[in-house]
Amino acid sequence: MAPAALMTPAQRNLGMLLCLVTIVLAVLDMNIVSAATVPIVRELDPVHGVDRLPWLVSSFALAATALLPLYGKLCDLYGAKRVLLGAVATFLVGSALCGFAQSMGQLIAFRAVQGIGGGGLMSVTMVVVAHLKDPAERGSGKGGAMGGVVAGIGMAVGPLIGALLTDHLSWRWIFYVNLPLGLLVLVGTALVIKLPPAVGRRSLDFLGAALAAAFATGLLLVTEWGGKDHAWTSPVILGLVAATLAALGLFVWRQATAAEPVLPLSLFRISVVRLGFAIQGLVGMALTGSIVYVMLYLQIARGIDPTSASxxxxxxxxxMTAVGLLAGRLTARGHAERTFLVAGAGCAAIALLLLGLSGPTTGLWAVCGELVLLGFGMGQLIGQLVTVVQESVPRHQLGVATTGIRFFQTLGSALGAALFGTVLARAFADGEPGLPLGAVRTLGGAAREHALRSFTDAVDVVFLSAGGLLVLVLLLALRVPRTVAAAEPPVLAA
Incomplete structure (x- = not known):
């Protein structure tokens, strides 16, 4: 039974609007923190806070990543609506706790609570969107266009709202602002969205989900600690590498033997899905490096306040918004998603390489032009892959496929935050041995100029590394088929 049998066209449109608000909530939270990083560090830990800054992103992304495979299976077994309500409620609890945090340690821990719910905000919402679509709209690229447009709006509005709240109220309000939006989604989803009841109940692979979480945690810790807190050849890092590989091996074994795996290995037999997972992971890494470190560059190297920097x-x-709308319309008229994946990867790679050549005296108009080009690229990448993957999987695996691609994106984001944070710290230490990153703005005279030059050089290394990742994305995008065979419409569940 389709939602059209239970919901009027007006109700389906209102349901789509609620899904849009939920995605906005997810995108805002991913970007709103970037504008408040310096004030957060200044209040909670002015000496070592910058070094712990990557964990503000990583803790959220890690928790979200660990739960994503389970979210997908829950959607397929119990219905996306119930799962979405639980995810939003958990996210709101985490947001309230973040607002009350009194130390960097507490804030990082509460960001993880946020991430447990946040993992379901965008991924489960995209499953609901697929259910609410009219059958004639499937394969139209409408979902991909919405993803690009909302990501673009959130990228602009998120840091701006974060900066305004931080400058005029407190950085704590970047978390409190989630509460009214989240409550609106909770009430609206419960009252408006009506999907057919789930058919049957099956067991959940909690062991598989735990092994996925263990693998993601180990991988993140290796990239976060390796070469900075511990030498790459130290027993701690070698032990973590061994444990991470063991968790990965056990996870693969579990998925091959479990009756209801959280991430079925059969998905990897579909070439489009394999490519989609790999591309989305790399895009997640590169996008994290772009947003967080552009804001740091503007605030520290150029001395711009958070509001102006945003x-x-x-x-x-x-x-992102303009090209997202254009790509959606062209896809609906029959243009292949592969075209936009290739063009998007190329534009984003060039933009990041140009940012990597910027210095302390580079004109800010030139930086704006590079960011426009980056937006053109990312707008074509974000969202399109979700549509491609959804169209290529069997209908009973819509939930695990959708959350699977989000799993790789959020894992990539977590790894990107940790990896680029390590790259930044190591590159800066080469130019300023023994000087903490947070002390750059306290210096004066020639020492300050030298430190700013070292910081800019370190950020350039981050941008060049992210650009290299996008070159790899371009090569993978060229392997995506021009025409993706559409799967049957998915089985719908409440």
């Missing part, structure tokens, strides 16, 4: 992301967001 405005420099507006050109990037405008590019």
């Amino acid at each position: 405005l420099y992301l507006t050109p990037m967001a405008g590019g």
Whole structure:
């Protein structure tokens, strides 16, 4: 039974609007923190806070990543609506706790609570969107267009809202602002969205989900600690590598033998799905490096306040929004998603390589132009892969496929935050041995100029590394088939 049998067209449109608000909530939270990083560090840990900064992103992304495979299976077994309500409620609890945090340690821990719910905000919402679509709209690229447009709007509005709240109230309000939006989604989803009841109940692979979480945690800790807190050849890192590989091996074994695996290995037999997972992971890494470190570059190297710095992301967001709308319309008219994946990867790679060549005296108009080009690229990548993967999987695996691609994106984001944080710290230490990153703005005279040059050089290394990842994305995108065989419409569940 389709939702059309239970919901009027007006109700389906209102349901789509609620899903849009939920995605906005997810995108805002991913970007709103970037504008408040410096004030957060200044209040909670002015000496070592910058070194722990990557964990503000990583803890959220790690918790979200660990739960994503389980979210997908829950959607397929018990229905996306119930799962979405639980995810939003958990996210709101985490947001309230983050607002009350009194130390960096507490804030990082509460961000993980946020991530447990946040893992379901966008991924489960995209499953609901697929259910609410009219059958004639499937394969139209409408979902991909919405993803690009909302990501663009969130990228512009998120840091701006974060900066305004931080400057005029407190950084704590970047978390409190989630509460009214989240409550609106909870009440609206419960009252408006009506999907057919789930058919049957089956067991859940909690062991598989735990092994996925163990693998993701180990991988993140290796990238976070390796070469910074511990030498790469130290017993701690070697032990973590061994444990991570063991968790991965056990996870693969479990997925091959479990009656109801959280991430069925059969998905990897579909070439489009394999490529989609790999591309989404790399895009997640590169996008994290772009947003967080553009804001750091503008605030530290160029001395721009958080509100003004956030405005420099507006050109990037405008590019994402415009190209997201255009790509959606062209896809609906029969143009292949592969075209936009290739063009998007190329544009984003060039933009990041150009950012990597920027210095302390580079004109800010040039930086804006590079961010516009980056927006053109990312707008074509974000969202399109979700549509491609959804169209290529069997209908009974819509939930695990959708959350699977989000699993790789959020894992990539977590790894990107940790890896690029390590790259930044190591590159800066080469130019300023023994000087903490947070002390750059306290210096004066020639020492300050030298430290800013070292910091800019370190950020350039991050941008060049992210650009290299996008070159790899371009090569993978060229392997995506021009025409993706559409799967049957998915089985719908409440």
